[in-house]
Amino acid sequence: MSYAIKVDGKVKLQDISTTKHNGIEEDDAREQTGRLGKELEELQELMFAAGTHGLLIVLQGRDTAGKDGTIRGLSRYINIQGCHVKGFKVPTSEELAHDFLWRVHPHAPAKGLVSIFNRSHYEDVLVVRVHELVPEKVWKKRYDQINEFEQLLAQNNTIIVKICLNISLEEQEKRLMAREEKVAKAWKLSVGDWKEREFADAYTEAYNDALTKCDGDHAPWYIVPADHKWYRDLAVTEILVETLKPYKDDWLRDLEARGEEAKAELAAYRQSLETK
């Protein structure tokens, strides 16, 4: 993996670059994203055809980090027929009357399909922790509960990738200002986003714990420097290609075997017609 930072041990988001671009320039990055995107397209098609695994992409990041933009970028390569995008907002009263994973599980991907979570169950240890929406003794237990939930999904052939889009407060300010200035972006304008900036350090702490405590081989976290949108798209596309590639040979073998079976069935059918 060349562009994203794979979590390994204790995370200190405040020390991790939001702009790192490995010497790559924008034009090269866009060109590489296109090439990787083609690979992603093929891998998704194979996964769909094989129907043995699902892919869950969890997208987290501060307000304006680029979750929507990342999904728009991926939509150029991911076939929407095999993909479900789910945004997680403030829970409804019905959702709040259940455990915090109740609203999440139904959106986990079926075999062959991709689910993209725009925010996720991690909000229950991020915004909920920062604003003390439940007592500490409740949110503290959630790291283990999340790990167990993700283990369950992984043990049932869900490939899980978790991506934290890491932007600086300066870049966030620019993006929030742009929402005030540009008519086309004004619908995203929210005083809440400005107010959340007062809690920036508390969010950093909450992210550090979520990334550290809920990282595992079955559900790894990646941090993507996200101040440059073109770099973010390159890093995200690379993560997905690298994640799916190890399954490619198995999926191909599975498809070949099914192709052979179908051919044999067809041959038998034709023979039965001849002998009629």
Ligand code: ADP
């Ligand atoms: P976007 O994801 O584009 O920012 P909104 O502006 O509608 O969409 O924001 C969704 C809001 O819902 C965020 O402020 C987020 O923190 C909040 N949210 C998501 N999940 C929860 C949760 N479990 N508890 C409380 N707030 C949540």
